[in-house]
Structures are given as structure tokens and as C-alpha cells.
Amino acid sequence: MSISSPVMQKDFDTNTGTLKKDDEVVLDEFDIQDETPGSLLWETAFVGVLCSAQLMTQAGLGQSLAPLHIIGKSFGTTNPGQLSWFASAYSLTVGTFILIAGRLGDIFGHKKFFVLGFFWYALWSLLAGFSVYSNKIFFDCCRAFQGMGPAFLLPNAIAILGRTYKSGKRKNMVFSLFGACAPGGFVLGAVFSSLLGQLAWWPWAYWIMGIACFFLAIAGYFIIPHTAMPSRHASSFKLLERVDFAGSVTGVIGLILFNFAWNQGPVVGWQTPYTYILLIVGTVFLAIFAFIESRAAFPLLPFAALSSDTAFVLSCIAAGWASFGIWIFYTWQFMEDSRGQTPLLSSAQFSPVAVSGFCAALTTGYLLSRTPPSTVMLFAMTAFTAGTILIATAPVHQTYWAQTFVSIIVMPWGMDMSFPAATIMLSDSMPHEHQGLAASLVNTVVNYSISIGLGIAGTIESNVNDGGAKPLKGYRCSWYMGIGLSGLGIFVAAIYAWSTFKKSKKRTSEKQHFIE
Structure with a gap:
């Protein structure tokens, strides 16, 4: 069983929608069709390496959240605002650099920047571990630079997958599996960092992450098929113009x-x-x-390609994933601070998200071929809201198997239904020449919203927790903000689903009228 390559127009830039022969950056011998792996075993390795981008991205988030107080103690800080930077600095750069990374991949080759992304991730993971000999500011800087690695991994991994698979059930399932790696990656990062933080030394989590990223870079170099490189006969000025x-x-x-x-x-x-x-x-x-x-002649974000459909989709993603960022950060604080649990116990209690996320991904892959993506997005926003309500109203001394467990089971459905649905919805709503932009926009909004959501929640927490005397009050008020955001996501998704239904009904009616 082999991976099939799509037929794409020669000399066409999927990001800017321009014919490359008309530009002085001549791509006259550029054929986007890749060499494709020819066996099921090779395909499994191919998809596995590319999905590791999503896995390691979320592991990077989990490895700071789980042992947050252990890391903060080593730097002599317990300030909630300072602790939140350990996670938000990482998400900030992941979200900020994705669009640029996608453009560079379009120009210089997606495989090249995928491999370089893992090498960069490896370097700054190692330095983040060595920051234990410095201070929290240097650690925050390392986390920010560390996040630039996933920023280059995600859009280029998705571009390679999208370019390799034709539209259909197989592609839907591959993209769903890519999304399924998110909760599993978070659990992986949380468990190992908790284990090493409690039983050894927390920097080992970052050093091991660096070593793993190095080997994944090597694997990507050998497993991902070769892509023919364009010939470039252009001045540096024209190249800078194309990079925008x-x-x-x-x-x-x-x-x-x-x-x-x-x-x-x-x-x-x-x-x-x-x-x-x-x-x-x-x-x-x-x-x-x-x-x-x-x-701009070659805009990084071509506004002409954006439509009302794009605005609806990105609004849902921003609201839902900002809510998710608040949920996951303060759930950890609730478990470790209010309930007095160890990071390792909290990681074990979070482990069901991997199983739930995998089930959600398979279900989403099935639903997307039978249900409008707008309906799937509505279900995702509902899951974000329900999961946050459950944890926001959970009593401190309530058993884990009541509201906390259900919340942990529900939230991955929001993650793994919204990501593939948004990618497909943007792909359907944007012109053919801007298909490469869809995945980059979704990833940008996902990661940037997590960081912004934490900033807003941190502002609320710091103003209602009576100077740290009532931390639980701060957590709950932050969750309430998350409920408001995901509730807004439900409202926007419902309007968009209704609009999509009306348009579909109108097209069906016009088709029947034409036949008659």
C-alpha cells in the first residue's frame, strides 16, 4: 500500500497564489510531487515521524506544567504570574512564528525546515535544562526559543502530509491521527517530567527531550521522501520580497x-x-x-484569501483553545496546590486524555466524511465548555472519579474535533492557491490563543485571590473566564453551522430546480 501524491499545478506557489515563472525567483524546474514511500511499513514510519511534530510540541507544554512548582522552587519563585511564563513563553513563540515557518518551507523546502526545526528544538531543550545553573529569566528565554522549534515543525509537517495525500477518507484519518498526538504528547511530557522531577532532577526532562528531538531530526532526514528543490536565479532583494x-x-x-x-x-x-x-x-x-x-506583492497573510467563513472558523478556534489553555493550567494548580497532590499523581490522573483523545480522533475522522465540519466544530466547542464547567465546579475534597475524571475525558474531544475540522473548513473556504495557508493559520491561532488566554486568566487571578491568600478563588474565577470564552465559541459555531446548513439547502434547491 503506497501513499499517493496529489496532482498540483507546476510552477504554482500554494501560499501566495502566484505563478512562479512570472516572478524573478524562477522556479522553472520545480515539481511539487515527491518521491513517496512504497510500502505500508515505510508509510507507517513516514506518518509516525511527521506526527511526532505534534507529539513533541504538546510534550513541551506538559513538561513545564506538571513540575511547575518544582521548577519554580529551584528558581526561588512561587508567584503565579511568574510561573505562568514557564508555559506561556513557549506557546507564545510557537504561535508567533508558524506563518513565517510555513512561508520559508514553501520557498526552501518543507523537509529541510522540518529537520532543522527538530535540531533547533533539541538545542534549546538542552539549554533549558542547563538554565538550572542560571535564573528564571534565562529559563523563560530558553522556553521561548524552544517554542520556535515546534513553530517550524508543525506547518511543514502538515504541508508534507497535505501534499502527499489526496482529499478523501485516508487524508481525513491521517489528519485526525495528527491531532490525536496532542493529548498523548502532553501526557508523555507530563509523566516523564514529573517522574524525573520527583525522583531525580527536573533538568533531565529537558535533556532527554533534547536527545529525543535530535534522533527525530535524523529519522526525518532519512524517512521523509526527497522533494525536488526549485532553482533560484534571483537577487536577495527579490528573495526578501518573497519572504515578505x-x-x-x-x-x-x-x-x-x-x-x-x-x-x-x-x-x-x-x-x-x-x-x-x-x-x-x-x-x-x-x-x-x-x-x-x-x-505586499507576496503577503505573508493574504487578506484577499480571507472570507467570512475564515473569520468564523478562526474565532471558534481562538475561543475554544484559549479556554483549553486556562483549563489545563489551572487544573494542574488545583490538583497540586488545592488538593496537595504530587506532580506524578496528577500526571497519572491526566493520563486518560491520551486514550480519550485517540478515540476522539478516530471518531472525528469518521464523522468528517459524513457530517459537515461546521457541525463537528459545534460539538468541539460544546466539549470545551462542558469540560471547563465540570472542573470549575468541582469541590476540593471530591473524589477524582467524579467531576475531575469526567472533565479530563471530555476535554480531548474539544481538542481533537476542532483541529481537523478547522483545517478542513479553512481548506474548503479558501481558494485553491491558498491551501497551504489554512493549516498555518489554524496552528497559529491555536498556540497563540493558549498563551493569550493564560495572560488574561493570570490578570483575573491576580486581582481576585487577595494577594495569594485565596488561590482557589483565583483558579475558579479564571475557569469562569474560560467558560465564557468557550461559550462564545459555541455561539459562533452555532451561527456558522446554521449558515452552512442554509447555504447547503439553497444549493440543493437550486440544483433540483436546474434539473427540472
Whole structure:
């Protein structure tokens, strides 16, 4: 059984929608069709290596959340705002650099940046472990640079999969399996970091992560089929234009400053001048980015390709995954702080998300071929809301097998239904020449929303927990914010599902009228 390659137009840029022969960056001998693995065993290895991008991305999030207080203690900090940076610094850069990584992959080769992403991830994982000899600021910086690795892995892995598989049930299942690796990866990172944090030394979790990423980079180099490289006979100026250098710089600066302000506000207080100044400056840079993109020859984010459908989908993803970020961060605090559990016990209690996520992925792969993706998205937003309500109302001394267990079972359905549904919905709503943009946008919004959600929740927590005297009150109020966000996601998804149903009914009616 072999992987089939799609038929794509020669000399066509899937990200910008331009014929490459018309550009001075000549891609005259570029054929996107790859060499494809020719056996089931090779295909399994191929899909496994690419899915490891999602697995290791979420493991990177879990390895800081589970032993959060152990790591904070080694740096002499217990401030909730400072602790939240251990997770949000990572998600910040994952979300910020995905669009740029996808563009670079389009120009220089997706396989090359997939392999380089794992090498980069390995390097900064090792340095994050060695930060134990430094301070929390250096650790935060290492976490931020560490997140740039997954930012290059995710869009290029999805691009390789999307380019290799034709549309159909097989492709839906592969993308669902890719999403299923998210909860499993989180559990993997949480369990190993908890185990090493309690029984050995927490830096070993990062050193082992670095070693694993190094071997995955080597595996990717040998397993992923070769892609023919384009010939480039262009000036550096034209190359910078194709990369959209001005848009990339202003976009990155804007996203980083905007996010930094939201996550730093709970630490130093919003009355500190530099927090709201950076928020204003970040907003200005984002406005400049939008202006540049509207006039760029090769925009990083082509606004012409965005539609009302795109806005609906990304709004759902932003609301749902921001809620998820709040849920997962404060559930860990609730388990370890309010219930006094060890990180290892909490990791064990979180382990059902891997099984639930796998079941959700298989179900989603089945549903997407029989149910409109907008309906699947509505189910996903409902799962995010239900899971957060269950944990937000759980009593401290209640048994784990009541609301906490059910919440942990329900939440992966939100994750593993929303990600593939959003990718397919954007793919269907965007022009053919912008298909490569769909996956990058979804990943950007997913990871950036997690970081922003934590910043907003941290602001709420710091203002209601009476200076840390009532931490549980802060957790619950943050969860209530998460419920509000996911509830907004349900509202948007319901409107979009109804709109999609009406359009489908209208098309059916017009078709019947034409036949008559």
C-alpha cells in the first residue's frame, strides 16, 4: 500500500497564489510531487515521524506544567504570574512564528525546515535544562526559543502530509491521527517530567527531550521522501520580497509585544507603565503589519484569501483553545496546590486524555466524511465548555472519579474535533492557491490563543485571590473566564453551522430546480 501524491499545478506557489515563472525567483524546474514511500511499513514510519511534530510540541507544554512548582522552587519563585511564563513563553513563540515557518518551507523546502526545526528544538531543550545553573529569566528565554522549534515543525509537517495525500477518507484519518498526538504528547511530557522531577532532577526532562528531538531530526532526514528543490536565479532583494521580510518583522514584533504585555501584566501589575506601553506599541505594530500585507506583492497573510467563513472558523478556534489553555493550567494548580497532590499523581490522573483523545480522533475522522465540519466544530466547542464547567465546579475534597475524571475525558474531544475540522473548513473556504495557508493559520491561532488566554486568566487571578491568600478563588474565577470564552465559541459555531446548513439547502434547491 503506497501513499499517493496529489496532482498540483507546476510552477504554482500554494501560499501566495502566484505563478512562479512570472516572478524573478524562477522556479522553472520545480515539481511539487515527491518521491513517496512504497510500502505500508515505510508509510507507517513516514506518518509516525511527521506526527511526532505534534507529539513533541504538546510534550513541551506538559513538561513545564506538571513540575511547575518544582521548577519554580529551584528558581526561588512561587508567584503565579511568574510561573505562568514557564508555559506561556513557549506557546507564545510557537504561535508567533508558524506563518513565517510555513512561508520559508514553501520557498526552501518543507523537509529541510522540518529537520532543522527538530535540531533547533533539541538545542534549546538542552539549554533549558542547563538554565538550572542560571535564573528564571534565562529559563523563560530558553522556553521561548524552544517554542520556535515546534513553530517550524508543525506547518511543514502538515504541508508534507497535505501534499502527499489526496482529499478523501485516508487524508481525513491521517489528519485526525495528527491531532490525536496532542493529548498523548502532553501526557508523555507530563509523566516523564514529573517522574524525573520527583525522583531525580527536573533538568533531565529537558535533556532527554533534547536527545529525543535530535534522533527525530535524523529519522526525518532519512524517512521523509526527497522533494525536488526549485532553482533560484534571483537577487536577495527579490528573495526578501518573497519572504515578505517587512511583514514578517512587523508581525513578529507586534505579536510578541502584545502577548508579552498580557502575560507580564499579572506579574508586575497593569499599573506598571511599561506593560500598557508595550501593549499599545504591539497594537501599533500589528496595524502596520496589516497595512504592509494589504500592499505586499507576496503577503505573508493574504487578506484577499480571507472570507467570512475564515473569520468564523478562526474565532471558534481562538475561543475554544484559549479556554483549553486556562483549563489545563489551572487544573494542574488545583490538583497540586488545592488538593496537595504530587506532580506524578496528577500526571497519572491526566493520563486518560491520551486514550480519550485517540478515540476522539478516530471518531472525528469518521464523522468528517459524513457530517459537515461546521457541525463537528459545534460539538468541539460544546466539549470545551462542558469540560471547563465540570472542573470549575468541582469541590476540593471530591473524589477524582467524579467531576475531575469526567472533565479530563471530555476535554480531548474539544481538542481533537476542532483541529481537523478547522483545517478542513479553512481548506474548503479558501481558494485553491491558498491551501497551504489554512493549516498555518489554524496552528497559529491555536498556540497563540493558549498563551493569550493564560495572560488574561493570570490578570483575573491576580486581582481576585487577595494577594495569594485565596488561590482557589483565583483558579475558579479564571475557569469562569474560560467558560465564557468557550461559550462564545459555541455561539459562533452555532451561527456558522446554521449558515452552512442554509447555504447547503439553497444549493440543493437550486440544483433540483436546474434539473427540472
